[in-house]
Amino acid sequence: MAKELQKLQIIPLGGLGEIGKNMTVIRYGNEIILIDAGLMFPDEDMPGIDLVIPDISYLVENKDIIKAIVLTHGHEDHIGALPYILRQISAPIYGTRLTLGILEGRLKENNVDASNLHPVNPGDIINAGCFSVGFIHVNHSIPDATGLSIRTPLGMIVHTGDFKFDYTPIDGKMTDFRAFSELGNRGVLVMMADSTNAEREGHTPSEKTVGIAFDKTFRNARDRIIIATFSSNVHRIQQVMDNAVKYHRHVAILGRSMINVVTISLKLGYLNAPEGLIIDIDEINNFPSEQIVIITTGSQGEPMSALTRMAMSDHRKVGIVPGDTIVLSATPIPGNEKLVARTIDNLLKLGANVIYGRDQGIHVSGHASREELKLMHNLVRPKFFIPVHGEYRHLVKHAQLAEEIGMDPDHIFIAENGNILEFTRDKGAIVGKVQSGKVLIDGLGVGDVGNIVLRDRRQLSQDGIIIVVMTMDKEKSCIVSGPDIVSRGFVYVRESEELMNNSKERVAASIKKCLENKVTEWSALKANVRETLGRYLYEQTRRRPMILPIIMEV
């Protein structure tokens, strides 16, 4: 294929129409680089599922031409699929030090080889096939986050990563305006930009405002302070530590992921804690309560997390007592509202002072609001724009924003996972689709739970199951034993003895009739049981349990 005929393709495999499992393929000719490889947490219509990762069939088919995997930052929705997909594909992995530090831990936990990780610094440019990828520092709710400039034979692609513009960042490092601006000056073919907060007017507040709210909390609290936040929000943790120093408190760290991230961040220098500040959780009772602050996981009300256990009076090491001040430094992720509310209620019942809610200044988002998005668009001024990292309505709002500031609507692509977006130097279009979707992880199983299993689980959860067992002599065409009926999740059998006895009689009569009419095919008999019993139970209870006829042969 002559080079000038080759096209540049962008193929999102995850992250469009959803917040989670971000993953994007950049392809030119027979060379691919992959941006991010994240996971998503399951919806409530996926009972029993632990995690969701993107379907990577397309990558597996093209595994020999993957030149690099580049990571924008260390959040689970950007790196969390790697422990699973690195069993099927491989390539050098590039990311900043904290990103790779967190990833390394995940890979080792899952017994996956972590030798192909290549740390970069913001400002670095790496080469992978025909691509050169530059890493651009951005502000986000985790340090060491980056946007990407991807130089391709047909032009420059800019991917913002997850970002905001924080004019007073905790580590003093602002989103690298100049880099984005210079790229804009030189000409950008396509921009992909974070749409998470495209619904939100104005400007996301600086992370520093949270420190001010913490200061007030520390000033007022007389006894222990317990602060729950996301473990990856290292700047938030730094601000807790800074206040602890100021107000002469020691810091104990609680929760497995919190301990992991704090350990890595201290080691790599992303967290600064003076000697003696951090104490072991077992030491907290050696100090008066006014000298203690505990940083913990559980800000989302996760059932097994440290804070939730404390709220349930079920934590081995920390019991909540009246006088404790507890700060929920996070906003509930959609779907977690009720879990968080329950945790707050439980903490209040134990007599704690709980600081929570949007108007307390104790949390800010890590994503750009509309005015920041406008700034990014004006810095980069791309020819084509693909809103990414958002549910469908966020992508729509972001597209509308781009139009409002003057972009040609024909140059904006609201795409779906799996779409092939193809670009030349001056044209772009969605030209096709590759396989994409969700791979469900349940225990050790990756992808073995599909729609039928999920449908069964949902049905089982609604009205339970009725099992009808009988033993038949097929030659003599008669029931040898049974029918017996066993139910689970339907009704208390003791309270419904009559219903169960009537059910048995009806099934027996119905089978007998079948046999008299020479209907002896087991599939027909089973269908008959399901129909007879299903109708009877619905009449009696208005419920539709799963009915499972089992016929044994002797």
Add this chain to the structure above:
Amino acid sequence: MAKELQKLQIIPLGGLGEIGKNMTVIRYGNEIILIDAGLMFPDEDMPGIDLVIPDISYLVENKDIIKAIVLTHGHEDHIGALPYILRQISAPIYGTRLTLGILEGRLKENNVDASNLHPVNPGDIINAGCFSVGFIHVNHSIPDATGLSIRTPLGMIVHTGDFKFDYTPIDGKMTDFRAFSELGNRGVLVMMADSTNAEREGHTPSEKTVGIAFDKTFRNARDRIIIATFSSNVHRIQQVMDNAVKYHRHVAILGRSMINVVTISLKLGYLNAPEGLIIDIDEINNFPSEQIVIITTGSQGEPMSALTRMAMSDHRKVGIVPGDTIVLSATPIPGNEKLVARTIDNLLKLGANVIYGRDQGIHVSGHASREELKLMHNLVRPKFFIPVHGEYRHLVKHAQLAEEIGMDPDHIFIAENGNILEFTRDKGAIVGKVQSGKVLIDGLGVGDVGNIVLRDRRQLSQDGIIIVVMTMDKEKSCIVSGPDIVSRGFVYVRESEELMNNSKERVAASIKKCLENKVTEWSALKANVRETLGRYLYEQTRRRPMILPIIMEV
């Protein structure tokens, strides 16, 4: 019992520590009145449950002394339990006309006698035993809502009902300040007040502000307008109709509950629609799209509602087309956020313009915010205060508010459902507890689904079920047929043939060993199957399906 020794008891049976199933007993000596009888929608940890109502064991025990049931307003969380509990208790039911109009429909749907309903007007006082109950007009998100003054031999109780202070109400009728103020002047022993918005600073905006936002929508929309809201928000519906008149559109009503409430409200005069304004949904295609507005249910993304079906392109009568303007005039109730988001996304994908979200002015709450609560406390100035109608944190915030404005904290009771709050003329205390709790309704079953059934449903939903069947000859102590293994909701059997075959072999071997060791008790054999198979499957899959051994005898 001498009269002076009798005490006044307030016993909340629902609505404390939860938003829903409001129900409060007022007892003096051997006379009871009941305030409200509401239902609640099930939590996500109650799979398959349709509705939740309060446990009324206490009322059933005392059914002969119930003098009246008084209703504050017609919302489901205040009247929805009546179709169920009126099978067990009876008493004259008092409420305003719209409240009873809605209730009458519910009772008839459920084949419950509706002859004991006694309509009152705000301002009326009814007598019931030793009590006199006055109905006081309040603003809320349904017309004809009331607070209550309950004169008892020991003093006055004021129950605010669900309320807000709307200075520009749609029907011109403000919350009756004067009545509350006069009660305050004469002296109030106990106040129970709505805590729903006790977390919210300031003042809840007037319902009229929504009409202004609607006006803007009508002015801008070129094609059809579809507005989804709560069917009981009659004032909201009136404002849609008023704008329809102004902008020369016809109104079609969609959704069963919407049609019911609009019909009742028109009949009783709570809605005013000029002749010819309302058209049948089948007529909408007889008019140009710019002359149509559809009012519909589904603002909470309820799976079977009209709007959700439209969003899924699954509605028989209305298909969404580009150009449609759809207004979600509601805020998602906690727990419904994801359903609502999915509906918005689906509508956007069909090309509609969707107006949603907190900053659009298209919805206001029906509950008082903190400044309004302070006003109510200052009007009524009760001796004792019980925050009601709220989750635990709302009750705490409301109690703190009462303290902030000067109330003695010892006179504030944060109570739980079932608590007996006992009052004399100058003392109050929680003195005991009666049976209370949740009764689950699933299909036709009221209370037949309890914790064991729910636990089974939850387990079934997580990892499914494995049924192990075998037929045994007990005399010969041998397996005649099986073991066979059937699974549902666990894994695709086809993909896991090996796992299933190995499972069978292990079970067979284990049973054989039992029998060799003369272990023939079926309970022991079943326990053995559960243990052997459970351990094996957990090792192989890290899942814990329910294992149900069934042994048939021949």
